[in-house]
Amino acid sequence: MSTHLFESIIVGPIHSRRLGTSLGINLLPQRGKVCSFDCIYCECGWNKEHKTDKKLPTEKDVKEQLTKRAQELVKEGVKVDSITFSGNGEPTIHPEFPKIIDTVLKIRNEHLPSAKISVLSNSSMLWKEGVREALMKIDNPILKIDSTIEKVLRCINRPNQRYSLEETIESLKKFNGNFILQTMFLKGSAEDPLTGEIVALDCTEKEHVEGWKNLVRELKPRQIMMYTLDRDTPLQGLKKVTIEEMKEIAQPLLAEGFKITVNGEPV
Numbered sequence: 001m002s003t004h005l006f007e008s009i010i011v012g013p014i015h016s017r018r019l020g021t022s023l024g025i026n027l028l029p030q031r032g033k034v035c036s037f038d039c040i041y042c043e044c045g046w047n048k049e050h051k052t053d054k055k056l057p058t059e060k061d062v063k064e065q066l067t068k069r070a071q072e073l074v075k076e077g078v079k080v081d082s083i084t085f086s087g088n089g090e091p092t093i094h095p096e097f098p099k100i101i102d103t104v105l106k107i108r109n110e111h112l113p114s115a116k117i118s119v120l121s122n123s124s125m126l127w128k129e130g131v132r133e134a135l136m137k138i139d140n141p142i143l144k145i146d147s148t149i150e151k152v153l154r155c156i157n158r159p160n161q162r163y164s165l166e167e168t169i170e171s172l173k174k175f176n177g178n179f180i181l182q183t184m185f186l187k188g189s190a191e192d193p194l195t196g197e198i199v200a201l202d203c204t205e206k207e208h209v210e211g212w213k214n215l216v217r218e219l220k221p222r223q224i225m226m227y228t229l230d231r232d233t234p235l236q237g238l239k240k241v242t243i244e245e246m247k248e249i250a251q252p253l254l255a256e257g258f259k260i261t262v263n264g265e266p267v
């Protein structure tokens, strides 16, 4: 498979269907991937494929490079809609994450005041108060929960550090709905990393959908991003869920007033 890695700390801006003109920040290694999950659909490939380069940028590196790029963009007259933390893995595992958020907020306010700050996170570090507080300071905390069924989540996301679905949901409740929930919908089969059993996965199946809808009702996120596979996946044989299927899943929640996008488009 081809992998899609960021090769610098500051990337773009690129056009993002979900966020508009997006200037990326990669807090992970520049030629490798480090993540607390090892999702079967990860565009960066499997964690084990990237062992060579584990050096993380420092807060000082981010400050210098973002300031320089922001000044260039202002000079060129480029409007940035979002300064987006994503990159080669999970940004919140960076030990200086809260400090970096404060630095990026200052740079945004000084150079790109109309840009939102967005963080794409797998939610696995929300048990840390410092990470939660940092995410509460930004405009768009985009937080992932792919399933409310432990076994399915284990097969899809393959957490490799401390992770509890229950604890993550409790942490999400502390946002009082002021976050964006992101959820991947796919079909296929994968090995359960705990038991070795091959598990059939179908995110359109009743138990999965009902559990997810009930989670939405409980957490009341201000927006929900439903999406499906876009690029090659490290696990072969996975299938997309269609836009129509996702819209059908979204219908009852839309009727209840939730704001939902499917693959970046409002429904």
Ligand code: SF4
Binding pocket: 035, 036, 037, 038, 039, 041, 042, 043, 044, 088, 089, 090, 122, 157
């Ligand atoms: S959480 Fe994101 S970066 Fe980490 S393995 Fe999953 S898709 Fe890849």
